[in-house]
Amino acid sequence: MKSASILMIVGSALLLGLFIFPLWNIVLEAPQYPDGIGMNIHIDGLQGRDKHDLQNIDGLNHYIGMRKLPKANEMWEFSTFPLVIGGMAALGILIGILGFFKVLNYKWFLAWLILMTVLGILGMYDFNAWMVDYGTNLDPKAIMKMTDADGNPLSYKPPLFGTKDILNFRAHSYPSLGAYLMGLGMFLTFVAFWLGKKKTT
Template identity: 65%
Template sequence: MKKASILMIIGPLFLLGLYVFPLWNIMLGAPQYPDPLGINIHINGIRDVKEFDIQNIDGLNHYIGMKTLPKPEEMWEFSTFPIVIGIMIFLGSLVGVLGLLGKVSYHWFLGWFVLMSVLGVLGMYDFNAWMVDYGTNLDPHAIMKLANPDGTPMTYKPPLFGHTKMLNFDVTSLPSTGAWLMFTGMMLTVAAFFAGRKHRGSGIEVSST
C-alpha cells in the first residue's frame, strides 16, 4: 500500500496553501468603479484585493447601514480556523505515515476525508451565516434606507457562490487559490483510498489493521 500511503501523506500538505493564499474572493463592480473593488477571505482574516478596497467598501456600506468588515480579532473564526487546519494537516499526514508502516488500513484515508468534508460544510455554513447577518442586520439610522418593490427593507447579502446584482453593483463570490489547493489535497486522499482498496483487492497485502 506504499503508493496509497504516499498519496495520503501528500494530500493534506496541500492545505498548507490556506496559510498563504485566500480561501474565497468577493468582487464588486459598478459603472463608477471600472476597476472593481474586492476582498480576499483568508482563514485568518479579510484582506484587500487592491490597497484601500476594504476602506472603500466600508465607506459605501456606511450609507446603507451595513457594518464595517470585521478585523481578525473581531471574529473567533479567524483565530480558530488556522488551528483546526493545522490539526487536520497533522492528522492526515500521520495517517499516511501509519499506513506506510502498515499500522492502519486504507479505510482511515477515507475517514480523514469525511471528517475534513464535515468541517468544510460547517465552515461554509458559518461563512454564509455571517454574510446573512452582514447583509441584513442594518443600522436603522442609516443615511439611505432602500426598500424592495413590496415595501420590505432591502438586504445586501453577498452570494455564497456565484453572481448577483445589488443596486448598481455586480457582486461575484467564488473560491480562490486556497480553496482549490484544499480541494486538490482532499481529492488526493480519495485517490489514496481507492489505490489502497485496489492494492488490497489484488491480494498483495496480507494483513491490515
C-alpha cells in the same frame, strides 16, 4: 499501499496552502469602479484585493447601514479556522506516514476525508450565516434606506457562490487558490483510499 500513503501525505499537506493563499474572493463591480473593488477571505482574516479596497467597501456600506468589515480579532472563526486546518493537515500527514509503515490501513484515509468534508460543510454554512447577518442586519439610522416593491428593507448579502446584482453593483463570489488547493488535496486523499482498497482486495 506505499503509493496510496504518499498520496495521503501530499493531499493532506496541500491544506497548508490555506495559510498562504486566500480561501475565497468577493469582487464588486460598478460604473464608478470599472476595475472592481474586492476582498480576499483568508482563514485568519480579510485582505483587500488592492490597498484601499476594504476602506472603500466600508465607506460604501456605511451609507446603507452595514457594519464595518470585521478585523481578525473580532471573529472567532479567524482564530479557530487556522487551528482546524493545521490540525487536519497534521492528522492526515500522520495517518499517511502510519499507513506507509503499515500501522494503519486505507480505511483511515476515508475516515479523514469524511471528517474533512463535514468540517468543510460546517465552515461554508458558518460563512453563509455571517454574510446573511452582515447583509441584512442594518443600522436603522442609515443615511440610505432602500426597500423593495413591498416596502421591505433590501438585503445586501453577497452571493455565497456566483454573481448577484446589488443596487448598481454586481457582486462576484468565487473560491480562490487556497480553496482549489484544499479541493485537490481532498481529491488526492480519495484517490489514496481507492488505491489502498484496490491493493488490499
